Amino acid sequence: MMRTTLYTCTGLFALALVIVAGMTILKRSVAAAESKPVSMTEIKIDNFSFTPASITIPAGTEVHWKNNDDIPHNVVSNDHTIKSKVLDTGDDFAYTFSQPGTYDYFCSIHPKMTARIIVH
Numbered sequence: 001m002m003r004t005t006l007y008t009c010t011g012l013f014a015l016a017l018v019i020v021a022g023m024t025i026l027k028r029s030v031a032a033a034e035s036k037p038v039s040m041t042e043i044k045i046d047n048f049s050f051t052p053a054s055i056t057i058p059a060g061t062e063v064h065w066k067n068n069d070d071i072p073h074n075v076v077s078n079d080h081t082i083k084s085k086v087l088d089t090g091d092d093f094a095y096t097f098s099q100p101g102t103y104d105y106f107c108s109i110h111p112k113m114t115a116r117i118i119v120h
């Protein structure tokens, strides 16, 4: 009698675990589908400049900055709402622009490095 109860409890617990795990996976895949960018584009950082220095992209585009320079740089929007960590050589920073607007940004280590992204 005790043993049957134990088995039943263990069985129910295992079933609950499977259901919770299943729901977590389902939620994750839904979230991934919703946040998937429309498209992607890359801006190269090299020789103390962002290339291209100005781009126009549709809302929802994921922009990647890749530092190909021998010197560390970062990406900071003028209003400081976008701020990457310091990117060493080969590092990449990604940001998805969901709102239309003009985004001027610079490298806070070398403030003369400036560029612009126009989102429509």
Ligand SMILES: [Cu+2]
Pocket (backbone or CB within 6 Å): 048, 072, 073, 074, 107, 108, 109, 110, 113
């Ligand atoms: Cu820099």
